[in-house]
Amino acid sequence: DVKVTQSSRYLVKRTGEKVFLECVQDMDHENMFWYRQDPGLGLRLIYFSYDVKMKEKGDIPEGYSVSREKKERFSLILESASTNQTSMYLCASRPGTVGWSALVSEKLFFGSGTQLSVL
Amino acid sequence: EDQVTQSPEALRLQEGESSSLNCSYTVSGLRGLFWYRQDPGKGPEFLFTLYSAGEEKEKERLKATLTKKESFLHITAPKPEDSATYLCAVHRYSSASKIIFGSGTRLSIRP
Numbered sequence: 001d002v003k004v005t006q007s008s009r010y011l012v013k014r015t016g017e018k019v020f021l022e023c024v025q026d027m028d029h030e031n032m033f034w035y036r037q038d039p040g041l042g043l044r045l046i047y048f049s050y051d052v053k054m055k056e057k058g059d060i061p062e063g064y065s066v067s068r069e070k071k072e073r074f075s076l077i078l079e080s081a082s083t084n085q086t087s088m089y090l091c092a093s094r095p096g097t098v099g100w101s102a103l104v105s106e107k108l109f110f111g112s113g114t115q116l117s118v119l
Numbered sequence: 120e121d122q123v124t125q126s127p128e129a130l131r132l133q134e135g136e137s138s139s140l141n142c143s144y145t146v147s148g149l150r151g152l153f154w155y156r157q158d159p160g161k162g163p164e165f166l167f168t169l170y171s172a173g174e175e176k177e178k179e180r181l182k183a184t185l186t187k188k189e190s191f192l193h194i195t196a197p198k199p200e201d202s203a204t205y206l207c208a209v210h211r212y213s214s215a216s217k218i219i220f221g222s223g224t225r226l227s228i229r230p
Contacts, residue, residue: 004162041222042206042220042221042223043163043206043220045217090162092162107153107168108165108218109165110162111162112160113160113161
C-alpha cells in the first residue's frame with residue numbers, strides 16, 4: 001500500500017515563527033500536493049509539485065512556500081506563521097499523468113494530516 | 120466558475136436506514152469525479168472514481184452514480200462504522216492539479 005507520512009500529527013507555534021511541515025511518500029509518485037482543510041470550506045490547494053524542483057501555485061499560496069528537493073519529499077513552509085493559518089494541513093501524492101494515464105484521473109493518496117495551531 | 124456542492128451538510132440515520140448523499144458540480148471538461156471517506160483526525164481515503172455519465176461503482180454498502188451534473192453516493196442498510204465525512208471531488212481536463220473538493224457530508228449512523 002502507498003504510504004504518505006506527515007512528520008507531525010499536532011503542532012503548536014507562535015505568531016511570526018517559521019514553520020516547516022514535512023511529507024514523505026514511498027511509491028515513487030511524481031505529483032505531490034499540499035492542502036489545508038477548514039470547517040465548511042473543504043480542502044483548498046496551497047501548492048502542487050509535478051516533479052523534483054517543480055512547483056505550481058494552488059488557490060491559496062499566499063504566506064506559504066514549498067520545497068521539493070527529492071522525489072519522495074515535499075515540504076510546506078510558513079514563512080511567518082499567523083493565526084489565520086491555524087488549520088488542518090493535508091499532504092497527498094499520486095502518479096504522474098503520462099501517455100494513457102493522462103486520459104484517466106488518478107486518485108490521491110493522503111497523509112493523516114497535521115493539525116497546526118498558531119497562537 | 121468551477122464549483123462542487125455537497126448536500127446535506129450533515130445526515131443522521133438509524134442503523135439500517137438507507138439514504139443518499141448528493142454532489143452537484145459545474146466544471147468545464149470533467150476528467151473524473153472522486154468520492155473519499157474521511158474519519159475524524161485522519162486524511163481522506165479513496166472510495167471511487169467515476170468518469171462518465173451513467174457509470175456506477177459499488178463497494179460493500181456504498182454505490183456511487185454519476186450524471187452530467189451530479190453524483191450520488193447511495194448507502195444501503197448502513198452500520199455505525201459507516202459514520203464519517205464523505206467528500207466529493209472533481210478533476211477537470213485543463214489542469215493536472217485542479218481538483219476541486221466539496222465541503223463534505225458528515226454522516227452519523229446511530230445503533
